[in-house]
Amino acid sequence: INYQTARFLISAPRLALCPPDTGAEVAFAGRSNAGKSSAINTLTRQKALARTSKTPGRTQLINFFTLANDEAYRLVDLPGYGFAKVPDQVKLEWQRHLSEYLYQREALRGLMLVMDVRHPLSEFDQMMLGWADEKAMPVHILLTKADKLKPGAAKSSLLAVRRQLAEWEDLVSVQLFSALKRQGVDEACARMDAWLCA
Numbered sequence: 001i002n003y004q005t006a007r008f009l010i011s012a013p014r015l016a017l018c019p020p021d022t023g024a025e026v027a028f029a030g031r032s033n034a035g036k037s038s039a040i041n042t043l044t045r046q047k048a049l050a051r052t053s054k055t056p057g058r059t060q061l062i063n064f065f066t067l068a069n070d071e072a073y074r075l076v077d078l079p080g081y082g083f084a085k086v087p088d089q090v091k092l093e094w095q096r097h098l099s100e101y102l103y104q105r106e107a108l109r110g111l112m113l114v115m116d117v118r119h120p121l122s123e124f125d126q127m128m129l130g131w132a133d134e135k136a137m138p139v140h141i142l143l144t145k146a147d148k149l150k151p152g153a154a155k156s157s158l159l160a161v162r163r164q165l166a167e168w169e170d171l172v173s174v175q176l177f178s179a180l181k182r183q184g185v186d187e188a189c190a191r192m193d194a195w196l197c198a
C-alpha cells in the first residue's frame with residue numbers, strides 16, 4: 001500500500017459515529033507528546049495530515065484517513081493524552097471510548113502503539129496493551145524519537161521493551177523509529193501492509 005495516498009475522511013467523537021465497520025483499518029495510539037502525529041505524518045510523507053493538539057482535556061476525536069482513495073482501507077488516529085493533566089471524568093470518558101473502539105471495531109486489524117523511546121510502557125501504554133491482549137489484537141510498537149539517543153542506548157531500550165513483552169511475542173512486535181531521521185519507515189509500513197492486505 002502506498003501510504004502517501006492517505007487522505008482525511010472524517011472525525012468521530014465516539015464509536016457510534018465512526019464510518020461503517022467494514023473493510024480494514026490500522027489504528028495509531030500513543031500517550032500525548034509521544035510523537036504519534038509526527039509518526040503518522042512521516043509514514044504518509046505528509047506535513048500535516050495528523051495535527052497535534054497541545055490542549056489536554058479538550059474534546060478528543062477519532063480521525064479516519066482513507067488509503068488509495070478507497071474507503072475500505074483506512075488509517076485511524078486515536079488521540080492520547082497526558083494522564084496527569086486531564087480531569088478524572090474526561091479520563092474515564094475517553095477510556096470508555098477507546099476501549100469500546102478496541103473491543104468492538106471489527107475492521108480493526110492491528111494497533112500501532114507509539115512510545116517515546118526514552119519513556120516506554122507508560123500507564124497509558126500498559127492500559128492499551130491490556131485491552132489489545134484481551135481481544136488478541138496484534139500490536140506493533142514504534143519506539144520513536146530514536147534519534148534522541150545514541151545508537152547503543154536506543155538498541156538497549158528496544159531490547160528491554162522486547163524482554164518485558166516477551167510473554168506476548170506472538171501478538172506484540174517492537175521497532176525503533178525516528179520521524180526526524182525517517183528511521184524505521186519501511187519496517188513500519190511492512191507491518192501495516194501485512195495487517196491490511198491479509
Ligand code: GDP
Pocket residue numbers: 030031032033034035036037038039051052053144145146147148177178179180181
Ligand atoms: P503527539 O502528541 O504524540 O502527536 O506528538 P507529536 O508528534 O506532536 O510530537 C511531540 C514532540 O516531539 C514535537 O515537538 C515533535 O517535534 C517531537 N518529535 C516527534 N517525533 C520525533 C522524532 O522522531 N525525533 C525528534 N527528535 N523529535 C520528535
